[in-house]
Amino acid sequence: MPDPRPAERPQPAERTQRTERTQRTERTQPAERTRTNTGPGRLLIAVYLLFAIAATSRAGLQIVTRFEAAPMAYLLSAFAATVYIVAAVGLGRAGRTGRLIALACCTVELVGVLGVGAVSQARPEWFPDETVWSGFGSGYGYIPLVLPVLGLLWLWRTRHDLDRAAASRPRPSQFAPDQSFGPPAT
């Protein structure tokens, strides 16, 4: 049987090549980069999700257990938590409405973190307990300050994507292959 030998020899090399290829990320294609909710956008969504969880559970607990201690601070925490959730949803949906929602949320966050940060420095007695935004987000490694800036930058960078996607694609985008659960099994 002449078949197995020649077939067997190139196999290891071929296999390593294939794993190399599957491991290597393709550089982001222009078409792929035109999505608000993929690539760096997905990382942004992940961080927003983390902050949504952190702020929601913290505010919920504070409101349930000791609301009277600092009602203003706790309501502000709850508001911030809501903004993070809505921003995550907006970035995740990434349509025209989603982007508008995300834009509004990032703006509110930036104004909020700057405003509350400034007020908490000037009038610490107004905030007897910490909120996500007090001290410009110092309790959370200043991420609350950086996050809306990154969000706005990302929305700005992807601002023409919807138009470009609509122009380049003859079909509506919902017929694009869904890769939400990983690459297509080949």
Added chain:
Amino acid sequence: MPVTEASATTSAAADLPVDGPLATIPIVLSLLVAGWALVATLRHRAPDRAQFAGLAVLEAALLVLTVVTLIALGDGQRPDEPGSFFGYLATLVCLPPLAWVLARMEPTRWGSAIVCTICLVTPVVLVRLQQTWTVLGA
């Protein structure tokens, strides 16, 4: 698992179930996975098998920690801030699966960046968890 038993006995002696190797192992693991994911991000690599395996081992370590904590609770030990403690514990256990799902959705370098980010957050949550068990100076 000899590690679990050893840590369980030492932590029972220390009167703090979320301490010792039981907490140190997940923290070190998490930082290792974060480092590896960072390298993958910088090399433009999608999350590889090593990252997913690391996430799985990390989750296993966190589940061991959770079980030991629940056993300690059954023995009558109580955290100083029960509400925050269970909040942090629930969040902690959900972090590696969250990283897994998001990394699956994003088979690009940014998937590795997501794994890196979440694995950097995990030790922070774990340390906060320890702080809610014993309030310093209380």
